[in-house]
Amino acid sequence: MRMECVLPEMTANFKCIDHIALAVRDLEEGIAFYCNILGFELLQRRVIRGARTGMISAELKKGDIKFVLCQGTEPESQVSRLVTEYGPGVAHIAFGVDDVEAVGAALAKQGMQFDTDIIRGAGLRQLFSKRDPNSGMSFEFIERSGEAGFLEENVNELFAQLEQSGGY
Structure with a gap:
C-alpha cells in the first residue's frame, strides 16, 4: 500500500543540520x-562513562559540516548495541532549532516519542527521539544560544538518560 505525505497542522521548524553522529566500529580508523582522506579537522575527543557502560567519540569539522564519531567501549553500551542491531553508520541526525521545547511539543503532538527529557546546559539545549524501528534513525533537536560545541555535562546527562531509558 502506497502512503501519501500529509503535512501536520503544526510542523517543527528546523533551521539546519547541526551535526550527524556516526556509530563506528573503530574510532581511530574513522578519524x-x-x-586523512576527506580533509576534516579533529576538534575534540571525549571519553564518556555512564553508570554501566561507556563511549569514546571524536568531533570533526570541515566548513559548516560537522560529524561526531562514536564507538562503544563495552558490548552493552548504547553505541555497541546500535552497531549490533543496525550496523555502523548514522546514529542520529541533529536538527538545529530555535526553541527545543516548542519543537518537542509539536513533534510529540504528531506522535513522536523521546528517549530523553530536554538536556539543558549553558548555551545549549538538546532533545533526543526514540529510534524509528523501520529506518533505525534517531533525531536530536538542538537549540544553541552561544555554545558552538558540546558541553561535557550535557554529554554525560545524555548518556545517563539513555542508560535509564534503555535507548540507543
Missing part, C-alpha cells in the same frame, strides 16, 4: 578516514 583517519575523515581527516
Whole structure:
C-alpha cells in the first residue's frame, strides 16, 4: 500500500543540520578516514562513562559540516548495541532549532516519542527521539544560544538518560 505525505497542522521548524553522529566500529580508523582522506579537522575527543557502560567519540569539522564519531567501549553500551542491531553508520541526525521545547511539543503532538527529557546546559539545549524501528534513525533537536560545541555535562546527562531509558 502506497502512503501519501500529509503535512501536520503544526510542523517543527528546523533551521539546519547541526551535526550527524556516526556509530563506528573503530574510532581511530574513522578519524583517519575523515581527516586523512576527506580533509576534516579533529576538534575534540571525549571519553564518556555512564553508570554501566561507556563511549569514546571524536568531533570533526570541515566548513559548516560537522560529524561526531562514536564507538562503544563495552558490548552493552548504547553505541555497541546500535552497531549490533543496525550496523555502523548514522546514529542520529541533529536538527538545529530555535526553541527545543516548542519543537518537542509539536513533534510529540504528531506522535513522536523521546528517549530523553530536554538536556539543558549553558548555551545549549538538546532533545533526543526514540529510534524509528523501520529506518533505525534517531533525531536530536538542538537549540544553541552561544555554545558552538558540546558541553561535557550535557554529554554525560545524555548518556545517563539513555542508560535509564534503555535507548540507543
